Amino acid sequence: MTTRTTRDTPQRSPDGVSLTRRGLLRSASLGGLSLAAMIAAPLEEQIAYAGQSVNRNSKPSELRITDLRIAHIRGAPMRVPIIRIDTNQGLYGYGEVRDGGSPRYALMLKSRLLGENPCNVERLFRKVQQFGYHGRQGGGVSGVEMALWDLAGKAFEIPVYQMLGGRYRERVRLYADTTVSRDRAEYARRMKARLDLGYTFLKMDIGINLLAGERGLITAPLGFDWLRDRMTAHPFTAIQLTNRAIERIVEYVAVVREAIGYEVPLAADHFGHFSVNDAIRLGRALTPYQLAWLEDLVPWQFTELWKQITNAIDVPTLTGEDMYRKESFIKLIDAHAVDLVHPDLATAGGILETKKIGDYAAEHGVGMAMHFAGSPISFMANVHCAAATENVIALEHHGVDVPWWEDLVVSPEKPLVKAGFARVPDRPGLGIELNEEVVRKHLIPGERYFAPTDEWNQDRSNDRLWS
Numbered sequence: 453m454t455t456r457t458t459r460d461t462p463q464r465s466p467d468g469v470s471l472t473r474r475g476l477l478r479s480a481s482l483g484g485l486s487l488a489a490m491i492a493a494p495l496e497e498q499i500a501y502a503g504q505s506v507n508r509n510s511k512p513s514e515l516r517i518t519d520l521r522i523a524h525i526r527g528a529p530m531r532v533p534i535i536r537i538d539t540n541q542g543l544y545g546y547g548e549v550r551d552g553g554s555p556r557y558a559l560m561l562k563s564r565l566l567g568e569n570p571c572n573v574e575r576l577f578r579k580v581q582q583f584g585y586h587g588r589q590g591g592g593v594s595g596v597e598m599a600l601w602d603l604a605g606k607a608f609e610i611p612v613y614q615m616l617g618g619r620y621r622e623r624v625r626l627y628a629d630t631t632v633s634r635d636r637a638e639y640a641r642r643m644k645a646r647l648d649l650g651y652t653f654l655k656m657d658i659g660i661n662l663l664a665g666e667r668g669l670i671t672a673p674l675g676f677d678w679l680r681d682r683m684t685a686h687p688f689t690a691i692q693l694t695n696r697a698i699e700r701i702v703e704y705v706a707v708v709r710e711a712i713g714y715e716v717p718l719a720a721d722h723f724g725h726f727s728v729n730d731a732i733r734l735g736r737a738l739t740p741y742q743l744a745w746l747e748d749l750v751p752w753q754f755t756e757l758w759k760q761i762t763n764a765i766d767v768p769t770l771t772g773e774d775m776y777r778k779e780s781f782i783k784l785i786d787a788h789a790v791d792l793v794h795p796d797l798a799t800a801g802g803i804l805e806t807k808k809i810g811d812y813a814a815e816h817g818v819g820m821a822m823h824f825a826g827s828p829i830s831f832m833a834n835v836h837c838a839a840a841t842e843n844v845i846a847l848e849h850h851g852v853d854v855p856w857w858e859d860l861v862v863s864p865e866k867p868l869v870k871a872g873f874a875r876v877p878d879r880p881g882l883g884i885e886l887n888e889e890v891v892r893k894h895l896i897p898g899e900r901y902f903a904p905t906d907e908w909n910q911d912r913s914n915d916r917l918w919s
Contacts, residue, residue: 557592597802
């Protein structure tokens with residue numbers, strides 16, 4: 453069906469100027485052209501005169517990065533460096549470094565981004581990807597990538613998920629982590645409270661830290677220090693679980709299951725650093741409680757150990773929150789080493805890289821849950837990615853108990869979280885803006901709100917990876 457155009461139908465020039473007679477007259481009068489001269493001039497000249505008053509700061513092809521600054525907050529629920537990338541047209545984009553990460557992971561990228569067009573997201577990602585790594589070290593590249601997508605969406609006036617190919621869902625299911633209590637009844641009460649808030653997917657921590665200090669449960673070398681030796685990888689600790697230790701962990705799960713029932717999925721978070729043999733023993737003991745997954749039983753790097761555990765138990769296995777880039781996940785997926793992948797978008801490489809991870813996993817019949825423990829900035833980056841990725845099961849929400857968490861941002865579509873789901877916004881970019889007053893209240897002491905970072909403007913280095 454063809455729409456008929458009349459003289460009163462608004463039309464737009466390439467610069468966005470209204471081409472109705474009324475629009476042209478108004479633009480011309482603003483540009484200094486007299487009404488009589490305007491009426492007498494040919495249409496082409498009328499458009500040219502009207503264009504003189506057009507705000508041309510909306511041309512994506514002419515957008516350039518001029519600055520990168522940080523606002524470092526705490527308690528959201530972790531320490532989070534929020535990134536702001538500014539441009540020559542007044543547009544800006546937000547991202548964030550992974551929770552607990554250093555702002556320097558992002559600041560070191562600034563000199564490599566200045567003068568670039570932020571809409572070339574993938575090209576800029578490839579330019580800086582070599583400066584990311586696993587764990588929190590992926591936070592700088594990932595946070596910058598989030599901010600670039602926010603900027604591109606604002607420049608083209610479309611939501612990020614649309615630039616990823618559209619969405620599979622209008623709202624994203626959340627799974628809620630829950631604060632630990634060594635009192636089993638209290639732990640069960642907290643889990644039931646999550647259910648009462650409307651969450652349809654739950655997760656609990658049942659690690660060996662619940663058993664620390666009790667005699668006869670954990671076998672470990674004399675003098676082993678839990679804090680000092682926490683950097684030792686699981687297979688090298690010589691920690692073992694007694695049968696009683698496994699029984700105690702099972703008791704926690706049994707009490708929680710009794711409180712919440714079996715209708716809702718229940719996942720289990722980090723367990724602590726013990727051997728593959730004990731991971732298998734524990735997994736078998738937890739089989740009757742229908743857990744959605746067992747998380748990070750051994751470090752993600754040990755593909756063959758993961759495969760050994762996965763093949764030996766009937767409870768689904770999952771890892772990935774500390775993995776950087778798709779290639780790391782491909783190794784796990786191709787080996788069928790885990791049942792589910794679990795990237796943290798703020799480590800994995802950002803929005804597009806996480807979608808690529810999900811797409812690859814889906815092609816091999818593997819589902820994806822998404823780890824997250826940051827501010828609403830990264831949260832919304834995750835929401836857009838989850839909306840655009842087919843095999844997403846649920847996205848973690850770690851800020852349920854932070855009363856001011858949503859107050860950090862402004863959005864006409866708040867609350868961001870309602871009855872255990874996040875609505876996918878239709879506003880440009882990530883769809884939110886920072887609430888400066890609230891952010892300032894929660895800055896780390898001594899930190900300033902997006903203070904200048906000129907010392908990072910120049911970093912001379914030959915970044916080429918080949919000769």
